[in-house]
Amino acid sequence: MLGKCLENVRNTVPLIHNITNYVTVNDVANVLLACGGSPIMSDEPADVVDITSICQGLNINIGTLNQRSIEAMFLAGKRANELHHTVLLDPVGAGASALRTNTAARLLNELSFTAVRGNISEIKALAQGSATTKGVDADVADAVTEETLDASITFVKSFAGKTGCIIAVTGAIDLVSDGTACYVIRNGRPEMGKITGTGCQLSGMMTAFLAANPDALLEAAAAAVCAMGVAGEIGWSCMRPEDGNASYRSRIIDAICNLDGATQGKEARYEIR
Amino acid sequence: MLGKCLENVRNTVPLIHNITNYVTVNDVANVLLACGGSPIMSDEPADVVDITSICQGLNINIGTLNQRSIEAMFLAGKRANELHHTVLLDPVGAGASALRTNTAARLLNELSFTAVRGNISEIKALAQGSATTKGVDADVADAVTEETLDASITFVKSFAGKTGCIIAVTGAIDLVSDGTACYVIRNGRPEMGKITGTGCQLSGMMTAFLAANPDALLEAAAAAVCAMGVAGEIGWSCMRPEDGNASYRSRIIDAICNLDGATQGKEARYEIR
Amino acid sequence: MLGKCLENVRNTVPLIHNITNYVTVNDVANVLLACGGSPIMSDEPADVVDITSICQGLNINIGTLNQRSIEAMFLAGKRANELHHTVLLDPVGAGASALRTNTAARLLNELSFTAVRGNISEIKALAQGSATTKGVDADVADAVTEETLDASITFVKSFAGKTGCIIAVTGAIDLVSDGTACYVIRNGRPEMGKITGTGCQLSGMMTAFLAANPDALLEAAAAAVCAMGVAGEIGWSCMRPEDGNASYRSRIIDAICNLDGATQGKEARYEIR
Numbered sequence: 001m002l003g004k005c006l007e008n009v010r011n012t013v014p015l016i017h018n019i020t021n022y023v024t025v026n027d028v029a030n031v032l033l034a035c036g037g038s039p040i041m042s043d044e045p046a047d048v049v050d051i052t053s054i055c056q057g058l059n060i061n062i063g064t065l066n067q068r069s070i071e072a073m074f075l076a077g078k079r080a081n082e083l084h085h086t087v088l089l090d091p092v093g094a095g096a097s098a099l100r101t102n103t104a105a106r107l108l109n110e111l112s113f114t115a116v117r118g119n120i121s122e123i124k125a126l127a128q129g130s131a132t133t134k135g136v137d138a139d140v141a142d143a144v145t146e147e148t149l150d151a152s153i154t155f156v157k158s159f160a161g162k163t164g165c166i167i168a169v170t171g172a173i174d175l176v177s178d179g180t181a182c183y184v185i186r187n188g189r190p191e192m193g194k195i196t197g198t199g200c201q202l203s204g205m206m207t208a209f210l211a212a213n214p215d216a217l218l219e220a221a222a223a224a225v226c227a228m229g230v231a232g233e234i235g236w237s238c239m240r241p242e243d244g245n246a247s248y249r250s251r252i253i254d255a256i257c258n259l260d261g262a263t264q265g266k267e268a269r270y271e272i273r
Numbered sequence: 274m275l276g277k278c279l280e281n282v283r284n285t286v287p288l289i290h291n292i293t294n295y296v297t298v299n300d301v302a303n304v305l306l307a308c309g310g311s312p313i314m315s316d317e318p319a320d321v322v323d324i325t326s327i328c329q330g331l332n333i334n335i336g337t338l339n340q341r342s343i344e345a346m347f348l349a350g351k352r353a354n355e356l357h358h359t360v361l362l363d364p365v366g367a368g369a370s371a372l373r374t375n376t377a378a379r380l381l382n383e384l385s386f387t388a389v390r391g392n393i394s395e396i397k398a399l400a401q402g403s404a405t406t407k408g409v410d411a412d413v414a415d416a417v418t419e420e421t422l423d424a425s426i427t428f429v430k431s432f433a434g435k436t437g438c439i440i441a442v443t444g445a446i447d448l449v450s451d452g453t454a455c456y457v458i459r460n461g462r463p464e465m466g467k468i469t470g471t472g473c474q475l476s477g478m479m480t481a482f483l484a485a486n487p488d489a490l491l492e493a494a495a496a497a498v499c500a501m502g503v504a505g506e507i508g509w510s511c512m513r514p515e516d517g518n519a520s521y522r523s524r525i526i527d528a529i530c531n532l533d534g535a536t537q538g539k540e541a542r543y544e545i546r
Numbered sequence: 547m548l549g550k551c552l553e554n555v556r557n558t559v560p561l562i563h564n565i566t567n568y569v570t571v572n573d574v575a576n577v578l579l580a581c582g583g584s585p586i587m588s589d590e591p592a593d594v595v596d597i598t599s600i601c602q603g604l605n606i607n608i609g610t611l612n613q614r615s616i617e618a619m620f621l622a623g624k625r626a627n628e629l630h631h632t633v634l635l636d637p638v639g640a641g642a643s644a645l646r647t648n649t650a651a652r653l654l655n656e657l658s659f660t661a662v663r664g665n666i667s668e669i670k671a672l673a674q675g676s677a678t679t680k681g682v683d684a685d686v687a688d689a690v691t692e693e694t695l696d697a698s699i700t701f702v703k704s705f706a707g708k709t710g711c712i713i714a715v716t717g718a719i720d721l722v723s724d725g726t727a728c729y730v731i732r733n734g735r736p737e738m739g740k741i742t743g744t745g746c747q748l749s750g751m752m753t754a755f756l757a758a759n760p761d762a763l764l765e766a767a768a769a770a771v772c773a774m775g776v777a778g779e780i781g782w783s784c785m786r787p788e789d790g791n792a793s794y795r796s797r798i799i800d801a802i803c804n805l806d807g808a809t810q811g812k813e814a815r816y817e818i819r
C-alpha cells in the first residue's frame with residue numbers, strides 16, 4: 001500500500017509550491033523531481049497567491065524565515081486553504097527563537113494544515129508553546145527511543161488529534177499519526193543526520209505524496225517517511241570508502257529517483273500502533 | 274565554429290553578474306566556472322550598479338523574484354546597457370503569475386537585452402503578454418516537436434525580429450534565432466528535465482558565451498545551447514545503475530568542465546534554417 | 547597539534563550561526579557537519595539575536611549582502627560579542643563595490659572579531675579602505691607568491707596587530723597570523739579555484755575550529771586552513787577522468803568528513819614565520 005502512494009506521485013506529477021529556506025532549497029527541488037513531483041519556489045507576497053493557485057500542494061518551511069517570507073506564508077496558505085490544497089508545515093527551529101516558535105504557532109492557528117513534519121523538539125515546541133531546542137537539531141533529551149516510545153506515541157497521537165493534522169515526528173524512530181493510528185517507522189540510517197536538509201527534503205516529498213493520495217493521507221505521509229528512510233539505506237549501501245556526507249547526499253536523492261513501489265513496499269519497516 | 278566560442282570563454286574568462294534565483298544559484302556559479310567564466314552574485318539595489326560595472330555580462334533570472342531583486346534588476350540592467358555589456362533575460366515562470374509575466378515584459382520593454390532564453394511556454398507568455406504555463410516547466414501543448422517545428426521556427430524568428438534580441442527556446446528541440454537565421458539543435462537528453470536548474474545553468478553559461486564572442490552573438494548563443502546538450506549526453510554516458518538525478522546534475526557540470534572546442538564541434542547536432 | 551584542533555571540533559560539536567550568502571550556503575552547512583560542527587542559518591533581524599545566543603560561534607559572510615542581512619549582521623554580532631562568542635568575518639567582494647567595502651569596514655570597526663578570512667584582494671581592501679578586486683576572486687596583481695611572500699607576511703602580521711584579529715589570507719599560499727606569528731601554509735590544489743565557495747566553506751569551518759579551541763586560536767585557524775587544503779589534495783587524488791569541478795566539490799567535503807586528526811597532522815605542510 002505504501003508503494004502505491006509513491007506510484008501515485010509518479011503518475012500524477014503534483015506541482016508543489018515551496019516557501020522554503022535557501023539552505024536546502026536545491027535539494028528539495030531535486031528530491032521532488034526524483035520522487036515524481038514538480039517543484040516551484042516563490043516567497044514574494046505579490047507572487048505567491050498566483051503561484052500556489054496553479055499548484056496541488058504547498059510546503060511551508062520556516063528555516064530561514066524573514067518578514068517578507070512570513071507574509072508570503074500566510075497569503076499562500078490562505079489561498080491554498082480556499083482551494084483545498086494540501087498544505088504542510090515544517091517548523092524548522094521552532095523552540096530555538098521566539099520568532100520561529102511564534103510564527104509556527106500562528107501559522108498553525110490561522111491556517112489549516114494537512115500535515116506538520118519536524119523533529120521531536122520542534123513538535124514539542126509547537127505543542128507546548130515553548131521549548132529548548134539545540135538549533136535545528138533535536139535535543140537529545142527529547143529523543144524518541146525504545147524507552148520513550150510509548151510516551152512519544154501518546155504525545156504524537158494526542159497532538160494530531162488536537163490539531164486535526166497528520167503529525168510526523170522524524171528521527172531515529174519516526175512516528176506518523178492522524179490522532180487515531182500511529183505508524184512507527186524504523187527505516188533510515190544515523191548517518192543521514194550528517195547531511196543538511198534531509199528533513200526539509202522529506203517535507204517537500206511528503207507534500208507531493210499527500211497531494212497525490214488525497215484519499216489515503218496517513219498512508220501517504222508514512223509512505224514518504226519510509227521512502228526517505230529506504231533511500232537512506234540504499235544510498236548507504238552504495239557508499240565507497242572515500243565517500244562522505246556530500247556524496248551520501250546525492251546517493252539518497254539518486255535512490256529516491258530509482259525507487260519503485262515494489263521495492264519501497266518490500267523494504268519498509270514499520271508497525272501501526 | 275561553435276567550438277571556437279567555448280574556447281573564447283576559456284581564454285577571456287568573462288566575469289558575469291547574476292541576479293538569479295536561490296534555488297539553482299550554486300549550480301549556475303559552478304557551471305560558469307566549468308565553462309571558463311567567473312561568476313558573481315548580487316541582488317541588493319545599493320550594490321548591483323557597482324558590481325555590474327566591473328563585469329562583462331549580466332544574467333537576469335526571475336525565478337524567485339521579489340520586490341528588492343526586481344528593483345536591482347532594473348538598476349543593474351540600465352547600468353549594463355550604458356556600458357554596452359551583454360545582458361540576458363531568463364523569464365522563469367513567465368505566464369505562471371501576473372508578477373512574473375509583467376516583470377518580464379517590463380524588463381524587455383525598458384532594458385536592451387542581448388538574448389532571452391526560456392522554455393517555449395515562457396517565451397510565448399512574453400510574446401503574447403499572457404499564457405498558461407505549468408509552473409516553471411513548459412506546457413505540453415506548447416512543445417516544440419517535429420510536427421510543430423516549422424511553426425515554432427517562424428514564431429521564434431518573428432519574436433527575435435520584433436524584440437531585436439537573440440531568442441533561445443530550449444526543450445527537446447532547441448531553437449536559437451536572431452530574427453534572420455534559426456539554429457535547430459538536437460543535442461541533450463530527456464532526463465535533463467529531472468534536474469532542477471539546467472535551464473538556469475544554460476542562461477548563466479550563455480551570458481558568458483555571448484560576452485566572450487561579441488562579434489558572433491548568434492553562434493555564441495547556439496554554442497552555449499549545444500555545449501549544455503553535449504554535456505547532457507556525455508554525463509549520461511557516465512551514469513551507473515545506482516545513479517539518479519542528483520548524480521546526473523554533477524556529471525553534466527563535470528562534462529562542461531572537461532569539454533573542449535573540438536569535442537563540442539564534433540558532437541553538436543544542428544541545422545540552420 | 548593541528549590535528550588536535552579538528553578532534554576538539556568533533557568532540558564538542560560547536561553550533562555555528564551563519565549569516566551567509568545564498569550561493570554557497572548549502573556547502574557551508576555540509577562542511578560544518580563534515581568537520582563535526584552543527585550549522586544554523588538565520589538572517590532576519592527579528593530572529594538573529596535569539597539564534598546567535600544559543601550558538602558558540604557566528605560566521606558573517608557578506609557575499610550576497612542586502613539591507614536586511616546587514617542589519618542582522620550588526621545585531622547578531624553585538625549579541626555574540628556580549629556573550630564572548632567566536633565571531634568571524636568573511637568580507638566577500640570587499641573592494642568590488644562601495645557597499646561591500648564600507649560594510650566590511652563598519653563591521654570591523656563596530657564589532658569585535660576573533661578572525662577575518664578572505665583572499666588577498668579582499669583583505670587589502672579592508673586594510674586600505676579601498677582596492678581593486680576582480681569580482682569575488684583575488685586580483686592577480688595582489689597574489690601571494692614566493693616572490694611577494696616576505697612582504698605579504700609583513701602585511702598580514704601588521705594588519706592582524708592593528709585589528710587585534712587573527713587574519714587569514716587564503717590563496718595558492720595561505721597566511722594566518724595573530725600579529726606575532728604567521729603560519730605559511732602550502733596545502734591545497736589550484737583546481738579548488740574552479741569550485742564556487744571553497745572560501746566560504748573554509749570560513750564556516752574556521753568558525754567551528756575557533757569555537758572549539760578557545761585556548762589556541764591561532765593554531766585553530768591554521769588547522770582549519772590546513773584541513774581544507776589537505777581535503778583538497780585527498781579529494782583530488784580520488785578524481786576519475788570524467789570528473790570535473792562539480793564532483794570535486796563533493797569529494798572535498800567528503801574528505802573533510804573522513805579526515806582524522808592524525809592524517810591532518812601528517813599531511814599538513816606549513817612553516818611558522
